[in-house]
Amino acid sequence: MQAALAEAALAEAADEVPIGAVVVLEEQIIGRGHNRPVATSDPTAHAEIQAVRHAAQQFKNYRLVNAALYTTVEPCLMCMGALVYARVKRLVFGCFDPKAGAAGSLYNIALDTRLNHRLDVTSGVCEEECRMLLQRFFREKRFRHKKEPTD
């Protein structure tokens, strides 16, 4: 999770919502990603999608069987769908996202027996650190917005 937090810090430095993720296989990090939809003009460029793409391309296989994905925040629907398609075995995340989370908050995709793959999920790892990063980002954004009002 420390590696995922380091990725989140890269997103924060680029003024993107600070979320980071890594893909781990046999105790090795095989993919890294951080949130960067604005910089890349790509609405799918969430940290988890970036990490899964990176890992799959390194691995030369679109299936990441036996891999684990570590992410600082509960994944959204899009990212949970990607984890199902990639056959990721295990998901570990930091804090819940009550507004868009799909691994327990709004939906629980990991446990849906109608889909052709399920994941083991561990939540709350470095939870406070992951949440603080997000809270600080949005607090500063609101502060800047107040100081520089736009039409």
Add this chain to the structure above:
Amino acid sequence: MQAALAEAALAEAADEVPIGAVVVLEEQIIGRGHNRPVATSDPTAHAEIQAVRHAAQQFKNYRLVNAALYTTVEPCLMCMGALVYARVKRLVFGCFDPKAGAAGSLYNIALDTRLNHRLDVTSGVCEEECRMLLQRFFREKRFRHKKEPTD
């Protein structure tokens, strides 16, 4: 939808599940995509994701407000999530996908009032043509599999 079907034919020619999609804004096609997870070693390379990424990159904006996405098959969870994030206004699709569809079959993401965006959905456009393409692909795949058994 004919342009989306042409994209699906490109997937079929590359031995990928034949699904195609286009993004339309002001009667112009601004993004095209077809299913290619195997060729690209990318589990997220569904037709809809490819088309949305293509459009957003051309448009230099990760939000495709007022755009419509045409796809030959009901999108999955991952793709519906991407359409929500891209703020796509309208979804038009061909045939339903009872096993993985998230615009009416397993889930109805377009109408979820808890998410921060909703889409207008039209289904059943060129339905038979879209379904036949899929059925032919899987029939031929089973036939080849029978002829060439592997361990």
